[in-house]
Amino acid sequence: MAGDNTVRHRRRLRDRLPVRLRHHWKPTAALGVGLTAMVFFLGDARISPYVTSASRAEADPITQNVRGTVDLYDTSVSHSIQLTYKQTDFDKMMKEFRDDGSKEYIEADLIIDGVCLNDVGIRLKGNSTLMALRGSKGMPGGGRGFPDAAQGAPAGAPGGAGGMGGMMQYDLSEKKPEELPWLVKIDEFVDGRAYQGEREISLRPGSNGQVPVNEALSLSLTRRGGQKAERYSFTRLTVNNRPTVTRLMVESPDTDYAEDVADGNGVLYKAKAGGSFTYRGDDPTDYESSFKQLNKKGSRDLEPVMKLIKWADKASDEEFARDLGTYVDVDSLATYLATQNLLLNFDDMAGPGKNYLLWYDLDTRKFSVLGWDYNLTFSGDATAGPDDSVSMGGGMGGGTPEGMPEGMPEGMPGGAAGGGQGGDPGQGMPGGQGGFMEHVLKTRFLEADAFDGVYKKAYRALYQKFYQSGTAAEDLQSVADQARSAGAGSKELDTAVAELGETITDRAAALAKDKQVTG
Numbered sequence: 001m002a003g004d005n006t007v008r009h010r011r012r013l014r015d016r017l018p019v020r021l022r023h024h025w026k027p028t029a030a031l032g033v034g035l036t037a038m039v040f041f042l043g044d045a046r047i048s049p050y051v052t053s054a055s056r057a058e059a060d061p062i063t064q065n066v067r068g069t070v071d072l073y074d075t076s077v078s079h080s081i082q083l084t085y086k087q088t089d090f091d092k093m094m095k096e097f098r099d100d101g102s103k104e105y106i107e108a109d110l111i112i113d114g115v116c117l118n119d120v121g122i123r124l125k126g127n128s129t130l131m132a133l134r135g136s137k138g139m140p141g142g143g144r145g146f147p148d149a150a151q152g153a154p155a156g157a158p159g160g161a162g163g164m165g166g167m168m169q170y171d172l173s174e175k176k177p178e179e180l181p182w183l184v185k186i187d188e189f190v191d192g193r194a195y196q197g198e199r200e201i202s203l204r205p206g207s208n209g210q211v212p213v214n215e216a217l218s219l220s221l222t223r224r225g226g227q228k229a230e231r232y233s234f235t236r237l238t239v240n241n242r243p244t245v246t247r248l249m250v251e252s253p254d255t256d257y258a259e260d261v262a263d264g265n266g267v268l269y270k271a272k273a274g275g276s277f278t279y280r281g282d283d284p285t286d287y288e289s290s291f292k293q294l295n296k297k298g299s300r301d302l303e304p305v306m307k308l309i310k311w312a313d314k315a316s317d318e319e320f321a322r323d324l325g326t327y328v329d330v331d332s333l334a335t336y337l338a339t340q341n342l343l344l345n346f347d348d349m350a351g352p353g354k355n356y357l358l359w360y361d362l363d364t365r366k367f368s369v370l371g372w373d374y375n376l377t378f379s380g381d382a383t384a385g386p387d388d389s390v391s392m393g394g395g396m397g398g399g400t401p402e403g404m405p406e407g408m409p410e411g412m413p414g415g416a417a418g419g420g421q422g423g424d425p426g427q428g429m430p431g432g433q434g435g436f437m438e439h440v441l442k443t444r445f446l447e448a449d450a451f452d453g454v455y456k457k458a459y460r461a462l463y464q465k466f467y468q469s470g471t472a473a474e475d476l477q478s479v480a481d482q483a484r485s486a487g488a489g490s491k492e493l494d495t496a497v498a499e500l501g502e503t504i505t506d507r508a509a510a511l512a513k514d515k516q517v518t519g
Contacts, residue, residue: 060255060297062199063192070113072196073231073251075482081203081249082111082238083122083184094174097124098134105188117195121188125181127273127353129205132172133180170205178239181205183252200252202230203237204375207245209492214500216248216479218343218374221472225339225462228261228359228370234486246488253357253372258295261370266361268294268370269305271354277440279313282306291358304360308367312440321450329361330454332368333445338459340371342466344390344507347376350439369441382506385514386459387446456516463517467508476501 070077085108096102105121124130172180182203187193195201206212211234222229230251238244251257258268271277275290284302291305308327315323324330336356340348348371349356355373360366380390445451466472480497483489511517 061192062194062197062256064190064194065197066115066117066193066195068113068115068196072113072198072201072249073233075233075478078485079113079233079235079249080111080238081113081235081247083182084109084240085122087240090174090177093123094133097130101134105185107189108184110184110186112195115195117186117193119189121185122182123185125183125202126205129170129181130172132170133174170210172205176242178237178242178245179207194256197256198251199256200254202250202252204248204250206375207237207247208488209490209496211246211248211483211488211493212375213476213479213483213493213497214378215250215375216482217472217476217500218345218377219250220475220479221343221466222339222371222374224465224471224475225335227335227339230257230372234483234488236487244487246483246486248483253294255295258359261359262361265363266359267296267300267304269302269358269360270294270372271349271356271358273353275354277309277312279306279310282310294357304365304367305358308358312444317444317448320444321448324445324451325366327367328441329364329366329368330451331458333441334451334455334458335462336369336371337442337446338386338455338462341384341386341388341390342459342462342507342511343374343377344380344382344384344503345371345374345377346379346390347373348390348442350442351376378500378503382503383510385511386456386516460517460519463511467504467511472504472508473501476504 070079072079085106089106093104093106096104103124105123107119108122110117110120124133170179174180184201184203185199186195186201187199193199204212204215216232216234219229219232230253232248232250235247235249236244237247253268253270258264258266261268270292272290272292277290280286284306287302287306287309291302293300293302311323311327312320336349339345345351347353347355349369353373353376355371357370357372359368359370361368381388384390446455476497480493483493
């Protein structure tokens with residue numbers, strides 16, 4: 001069916017081993033060899049991990065790049081994805097997820113825009129979005145609507161009384177795998193393989209009329225604001241013999257995404273949802289539970305992140321204002337924070353999902369903050385100004401709203417108290433202006449008078465690009481047309497687009513009255 005584009009491989013011995021063992025055999029083997037060598041040569045001497053090499057080479061190069069026939073993220077053309085896997089593998093994966101929350105890869109055959117790739121890996125993707133699959137009522141994951149408990153939010157939301165923007169609680173079920181959020185890993189079982197330079201593809205939550213147009217719009221606007229943002233497109237998805245649905249397909253922040261930031265001479269770290277921005281001592285390995293290094297593994301480690309956290313934890317207010325520019329690109333941080341506020345993103349670096357990336361530039365030796373995962377954008381009070389916190393529900397204040405899951409991970413509302421300089425910054429309840437959580441960099445930056453000028457300058461520039469120019473409204477219509485072309489056209493989608501359009505209109509009108517924004 002795919003002609004010359006079919007790529008097949010003989011199953012190797014390691015592919016016949018259990019999935020869990022195959023997935024971890026490399027680090028396990030390397031650890032065993034390393035420990036043996038250290039015991040033989042060094043006895044009981046203590047070894048502290050410290051990597052100093054400045055190599056720009058990536059340890060895991062692409063050796064087979066399947067070109068395909070259609071640009072994966074070309075939004076002007078139709079896309080299609082077909083996934084085929086063994087039902088027994090899927091059932092086993094789901095059981096493991098229900099039992100202990102593990103998200104293991106299973107093998108699948110992929111046909112993407114007519115190109116066949118055998119033996120890709122697929123696994124569930126997400127955290128709070130997937131809680132319903134484990135018997136918990138998950139947190140809203142983007143889209144439209146909101147649990148009844150949250151009705152009566154402040155004015156400003158679309159579709160009536162305002163404030164709530166694009167919230168949606170998805171009714172996920174393993175009986176409908178075509179609607180599950182998936183991560184497709186092209187090289188999980190075939191080392192060095194990529195598709196158009198991509199090793200991972202993310203299929204975001206929401207299908208058909210619930211496809212997350214708010215996320216696509218946010219990615220479009222973020223890119224227009226001159227910041228790094230994942231590419232996206234809408235696609236028709238078929239899983240085994242299930243009905244075909246429309247999904248949002250988004251570039252996944254991975255090794256190759258990192259190499260495309262700036263000139264590639266840097267290290268990209270991804271914050272983990274269950275982690276924290278907390279000083280844990282001077283061993284970089286103690287931060288692996290909070291951050292994942294996406295590139296330059298073997299030549300770099302987490303030491304720069306550790307040093308940033310240590311400084312932020314110990315700096316006085318005066319030292320923070322004076323020395324932040326030594327550690328962080330201040331203009332970049334201002335642009336990031338202004339963007340999150342303008343897009344009404346509840347789940348930014350201080351949100352429950354800790355959806356941010358740290359880019360460490362090896363030339364300047366400074367960090368920049370990058371955003372990703374925008375499915376909770378346009379979900380706050382549309383009247384929020386540059387100095388207001390954006391929180392789910394548009395200022396519901398402290399406490400855990402009904403409908404939020406029990407047993408929430410670190411950093412979720414109702415978790416351990418924290419925030420600010422001491423304790424556990426970035427976790428628990430804030431002492432801020434109605435938001436649920438804080439991040440020490442965000443909170444202290446916005447509270448410091450020294451950075452008010454650079455922040456407001458970035459805010460005004462982005463306001464003009466997003467709202468004053470009418471770009472947000474225009475991009476929304478473009479995104480909606482793309483979703484309809486991919487098969488999502490329905491009354492439900494039309495209603496969602498209209499509601500999101502009202503939020504954009506309300507946001508633009510409110511900001512136009514704010515003298516801090518218009519000057």
